[in-house]
Amino acid sequence: MPRGGPDASCLDRLLWTDRSEYLDRSDVDPGVKRSVVDALNWTGRVFGSHEQFAAIALEEIAEVPDPSVLELGAGHGALATKLLEFHPSAHVTVTDVAEDAVAAMAAGPLGEHPRATVRVVDATSIDAPDRQFALAVFALSFHHLPPAAAAAVLAEGTRVADKLLIIDLPRPPAPVHVLRLATMLPLAPFIPFVHDGVISSLRSYSPSALRALADHAGVDIELRNSLFGPQIAVATRR
Numbered sequence: 010m011p012r013g014g015p016d017a018s019c020l021d022r023l024l025w026t027d028r029s030e031y032l033d034r035s036d037v038d039p040g041v042k043r044s045v046v047d048a049l050n051w052t053g054r055v056f057g058s059h060e061q062f063a064a065i066a067l068e069e070i071a072e073v074p075d076p077s078v079l080e081l082g083a084g085h086g087a088l089a090t091k092l093l094e095f096h097p098s099a100h101v102t103v104t105d106v107a108e109d110a111v112a113a114m115a116a117g118p119l120g121e122h123p124r125a126t127v128r129v130v131d132a133t134s135i136d137a138p139d140r141q142f143a144l145a146v147f148a149l150s151f152h153h154l155p156p157a158a159a160a161a162v163l164a165e166g167t168r169v170a171d172k173l174l175i176i177d178l179p180r181p182p183a184p185v186h187v188l189r190l191a192t193m194l195p196l197a198p199f200i201p202f203v204h205d206g207v208i209s210s211l212r213s214y215s216p217s218a219l220r221a222l223a224d225h226a227g228v229d230i231e232l233r234n235s236l237f238g239p240q241i242a243v244a245t246r247r
Contacts, residue, residue, distance in 0.1 A: 013180060014216070020183040032107075049202070066088075066174055081146065084150065105130070106129065111128065145170035175241070230242050230243070
């Protein structure tokens with residue numbers, strides 16, 4: 010399925026790549042990967058994304074006392090940190106499939122926090138019983154997954170949690186997408202963060218694609234998009 014969805018235009022279908030981001034490659038120097046993670050964390054702090062995403066997540070469980078939250082693909086752990094800061098009784102299980110990322114989070118404040126658990130977890134096959142969590146959150150990582158794995162995450166996330174919240178990059182209309190890529194491509198060979206940003210943009214899913222993935226996974230999905238903000242999807246089991 011095209012990242013633009015089953016009804017994607019010819020131009021939109023061309024705006025795709027099978028190249029992997031540095032973060033997803035095993036042949037890349039760990040320092041390069043760390044520079045990308047640090048840049049993601051820095052931009053989240055500067056532009057307030059960590060706080061914004063935490064507020065979006067907590068709104069989904071506002072009526073749940075002492076909620077258990079599962080963060081998938083946590084990366085640097087900044088979102089989990091904000092969730093714990095903003096909610097005085099929430100417990101957050103912070104996970105990533107990358108062992109080095111989990112080790113880095115476990116070695117920091119999250120590893121010592123009494124309401125946090127840091128674990129290696131594959132989001133496509135979650136080692137947890139049904140409905141263990143009030144909410145599962147997957148922020149800025151869903152586009153890393155090919156369609157089959159993305160559908161598996163939708164199925165697994167809604168199995169282990171009452172809701173699966175996906176916050177990710179929006180896929181703009183194809184002409185706008187071309188302009189955005191044109192501004193990024195000259196810097197991509199020199200700046201790892203921009204390199205991964207270009208690939209992330211090309212691999213981001215459109216609303217049409219998310220609906221098709223949800224239908225394939227057998228889950229319901231609610232999309233909340235804005236002109237300049239992130240793409241937000243809330244999935245629940247049928």
